[in-house]
Amino acid sequence: MNRLLSPEAKESFLAAWHREKGLSGNALKMIACVFMFFDHMSQGVALNSLGFTPAYVVNSWGIPVLSGLPTASLLATIATLAGRIAFPIFCFFLVQGVLLSGDYKKQIQRLLLFAFIAEVPFDLGLFGQIFYWDHQNVLFELAMGAATIVGMKKILDGDKKRKQAYAAALFIAAAILAEVLKFDYGLAGIIAMVLFYLVCNDRRRTMVMGIFAFLFEAPLYGTVYLSLPLIYQYNGKRGRGGRWFFYIFYPAHLLALYFISLII
Template structure:
């Protein structure tokens, strides 16, 4: 593999995760709290105030586009480095369940919103898909069917990023052995999100090292920050109404 794998230089897994978490926090703050402000009648009636806040919201959402491709890249790397892929999938499933109410509180109309599921489900389906494909690595048509099943399941479950997220994980898995090609392919697969492809510059700099041992911090960060943002959002709604 090319890139900086095995080098003491470059970015570790924990550094990439920290960057993704920060950009995700910025994105979700915009999508929950700032958007809630923009939707208030008093703000919408004040054109000057609205036009001050709108660019902030837009930039926050654009910054947030960098997070998801990095998480997908690390799911693929995690697949190749984990000692037990079933336990890995089990952890993703547990945190997908834990995250669903915080996800709905922060980003949807209420605490229960069955029409959209959080991104942990997308990552889980993507991981299951590449693991299953790997069991049939010499049967191309069957691997294609498995990939299509994974994408169809994500779309049917209405997960965040839907089938496109699973497609990105599959692409990164298929080109895993050539980092530069993998990054270009990943950037092409996520190009429908205009501000997402630059995240693969950071992925190319991945050095294959774990970095800080903060595994459960990263698992917990998603539901905890969403719960905090959700509470702030609903406190704002309560105070306004």
Template sequence: MHNKATSPVSITGSTLKLIAVITMLIDHMGAALVGPLRHKLPDGSALGDFCIMIYPHMRNIGRLAFPIFCFLLVEGFLHTRNVRKYASRMFVFALISELPFDYAFSNQLLRNAHQNVYFTLLIGLLVMIGMSYFEFRTPRTKVGNYLNLLTQIFIAAVGLWMADFLHTDYNYKGVFLIIVLYSLRLDRRLQAIFGAITISWEMYAPFAFIPVWFYNGQRGRQMKYFFYWFYPVHLLILGFLRHVVIPHFLI
């Protein structure tokens, strides 16, 4: 059972998802729209100067999204009724999202250099499935205990390698964060503290664990497929704005 910080502030899972979605949207608007505009607008123009000023702030706000999504992935794994359906759904949306991801953030419809974040989350989920299987096996000998532990470490290492090999968003560092949050799942305080330390290579990302600290363990309002579809749909819209609408107005 999770230890929770005692506080009048109480945040549900759906509220955490909304925080992650909003901060992600701000980040992606910065990366897909404001960033490219900085280089296309004339030097010294009011809009160009505004884009230069606001761009880093939008990207910094966006650093909060991924750690929250990782925490929610762990919670989802722990409470799902059917982990196979959970993993299958993640895989389907990883495939659906790849073209919109490439379209929004590059000049190509398909590129192998960088895969969308659903692949990172999927690898993290598969690692948790594998680790949990051997974690709860009951060996007959002490040697069996050590073998189970070594197997869990091996599964984690394979997950880290896969994320790095496939060049997924946040690569092996993202999967490592998921492993840390899963390993400390019995203590919310330790999750928040060591999660923040693990993601501290991103300057503003540790602040994501402030709302995580106040998570009350309740699911809140359910809008499951809204959150799944939001990722590819908003990327398609951003890609359309970047490649069709903005160039039209800059002609």
């Protein structure tokens, strides 16, 4: 049986996140997709020829300098900063999805399948090349994070001696591998997903842990933390919409951005 939680544990887990009002999982994923689209539009090849390129000039604190930028570059930078909201939401629901899935193996397989499907659109949309080996798309990162969480939970739920040490070793190995293979977000993304996993059944602790999980993007005016109030509104329900939309949207929007670059 390829599930991590028993029916009783799953019910308890969902109860911890239940609230009468708020936002469903699919609603939050849609919000993340919108921010991700603007992020990729600002950083990809679609609008670069028109001068819409983010500013990478930073001050001594590592914070981007916005003053004095041309209007087009300023707008692109703002879109990039707003795009920081997307990844924490996807990390949060990666953890939720792995724990609540009836078959975590199929979930990881889906992530890997669409990671390979999306790689060429990712390279075209962001770098204008069919193959760009120095940066792999975020679905590889999410698949690695899912596999890491599954492995850690199985180790921690087992009866081996020094199981915490084995779980920590697995975590460190996955983080290093993500960095070596140049997955989007690298070791920082694996760390963020594992930190969310460690507090996954508590809403307030998730908010606090989110502050530490995304410190690596805090210098970008802290816009990454705008994701936390959104995650706090999660009501524990899936909501309307099919699961395949989010898998298909990722390569589709990247391919669309590349075609836009050809037109303009």
